Amino acid sequence: MCSGGFAKCLGITLMPLSIVCVLCNILLFFPGGNIVDSEYVTKQVWFFGGILGSGVLMIFPALVFLGLKNNDCCGCCGNESCGRRFAMLSSILFAAVGVLGAGYSVVVSGVAISQGPLCLFNDTSTNETTWTQPFANGDYLSNKYLWDYCIEPKNVVSWHLSLFSVLLVMGLIQIALCAIQVVNGLLGALCGDCCGCCGGSDGAV
Incomplete structure (x- = not known):
């Protein structure tokens, strides 16, 4: 497969991943599937890791990757393949943007998983209930019994x-795909596109 065609496959894969991340971030504004006041939404949700990081910032490289296959490579400064090579080289910059965006989403998701959700917590030691993030030490991940102490939202x-x-996993996949495009872009820039349009024109009389 030529480097442009491979980049297009990566772009096709990144688009649905971005949509999934945006939807996940939106759903997090409705904890437990319930409508709550904004002050009761976990603070990490407001960092928009899925909407901005793995969503908006990932759409740009995805669109660039999709367009590489159809990029015109002929007649650039007397070098028939330099247009394609430059396009592949520029895709590396967009891949780097994608890595940064997905990396941001991964960091936000990791912190959110570690600290747990904001909820109405029943503190058995004081017999008081208060809105807080009671699982900041991450113990709830291995002890589901603690989940029952969160009264609301259900x-x-x-x-x-x-x-x-889901955001964490999708972000890691996006980072991997963008990293692959960095390698693919370098190969395309250095070696050209094996399916380049100029290859067909060389044999023309």
Whole structure:
């Protein structure tokens, strides 16, 4: 497969991943599937890791990768293949933007998973209930019994953990795909596109 065609495949893969990340971030504004006041939404949700990092910032490289296959490579400064080579080289910059965006989403998701959701917590030691992030030490990940101490919103712990885990995994996949395009872009810039349009014109009379 030529480097442009391979980049297009990466772009096709990145687009649905970006959409999934945006949807996950939106759903996190409704903890446990419930509508709550904004002050009761976990603070990490407001960092927009899925919307900005793995969403908006990932759409730009995805669109660039999609367009590389159809990029005109002929007639550039007397070098028939330099147009394609320059396009592949520029795609590396967009891949780097994608890595930064997905990396931001991964960091936010990791912190959110570690600290747990904001919920109405029943503190058995004081017999008081208060809105807080009671699992800041991450113990709830291995002890589901602690989840019951979150009274409201219902099912907020599983909701929080599931969606941020999806964001974490999707972000890691996006980083891997963008890293692959960095290598693919370098090969395309150095070696040219094996399926380049100029190859067909060389044999023309």
